[in-house]
Amino acid sequence: MAAIYQAAYRRAALFCRSHSTYVRKMRYLSKLKEDDSLCRQAQTSGTFYLFHNLSPFLQKVGKKYLIPQLSAAEMKRILEKFKETEQWIEKSVLIGCSDERVPHFALDLGALERSVIEAELKGSFTDLRKAFFVVDEKDSSLLASAQALLRWHDSHQYCSKTGQPTQKNVAGSKRVCHASGITYYPQMSPVVIILVSDGSRCLLARQPSFPQGMYTALSGFCDVGEAVEEAARREVAEEVGLEVESLWYSASQHWPFPSSCLMIACHALVRAQQLKISMNSLELEEARWFGLEEIMEGLKREPKSAKQNNGSFLPWFPPKQAIAHQLISEWVKQQTSQPAQVQ
């Protein structure tokens, strides 16, 4: 028996030495998703991020907004206050873990009285459209993915084939209909976002629903069966009537508004012979070319300072949390980087 124990210990020690913190974390999370009893046990030592009808719980400390993590013991205390049992914890979903492999869960307490929880925990449940932009950047993506997962569970309570209730696994990485045997996995909608350039200018557009003065890169949902390249070319053709000549990938981002999109960001160059925009006015209110100087000024402008005395608005661009901001900043870098000097 001791020999078996020692062998297991040696294997575990070897695993720890031979894998990076990142690999160990990812392997641990993957195990929690697969093993219900391990995950149930992890809930007793994990930390919890709270939501109320999909609004995350924030605390304001000085000028900063923080997202507190509650221990399992604190969760128990809150639930006892409402005369609720710890079974509530089963509703939580796994959203990650620390470097030390303390698992993190998200839990929506929407059925409990909001003001009582807020008073008890000294903070407030804040709409994600505000919370996303006021917390630290690493926290905003955590909030976005936690909310996306909670939202998905909330709207996939029943099997679309049998109409029977579906059941989540403990981690919340899937739901199963036991009547049909169908397993449902959380979904994201792929969206292409394209910064079109003609080499010296870039093209930005506005939808009527945008805040006044805000312009961003063209975007659109991928159709079923489409490759990213095809979706990007189609969206540019549909929205501004231009043909993409070359396209290159920049980065991607999970975007929670209005619900779980995978934003796939690309730069595109259009044919120099056809630079005349033919805007699709069903989707866009305005689309136009911007020169480098106007872009650099717009990047510095705060939405608050965009309004002019005559009531019109100077252009401003999405904040740094949005991948559109990254595309625009990259374009500025491409334009301003000096070609290497030939000796």
Ligand SMILES: NC(=O)C1=CN([C@@H]2O[C@H](COP(=O)(O)OP(=O)(O)OC[C@H]3O[C@@H](n4cnc5c(N)ncnc54)[C@H](OP(=O)(O)O)[C@@H]3O)[C@@H](O)[C@H]2O)C=CC1
């Ligand atoms: N992070 C960032 O930097 C940015 C993010 N975005 C995001 O990109 C997304 C797409 O932008 P947008 O340009 O409006 O998209 P589209 O140009 O594809 O047009 C939007 C229309 O597509 C339809 N639609 C809605 N949801 C879906 C879906 N899941 N699959 C297929 N079609 C759908 C709706 O039409 P109908 O109502 O007729 O059914 C909607 O009005 C938005 O969620 C937006 O928030 C956009 C720009 C910047």
Ligand SMILES: [Mg+2]
């Ligand atoms: Mg669009």
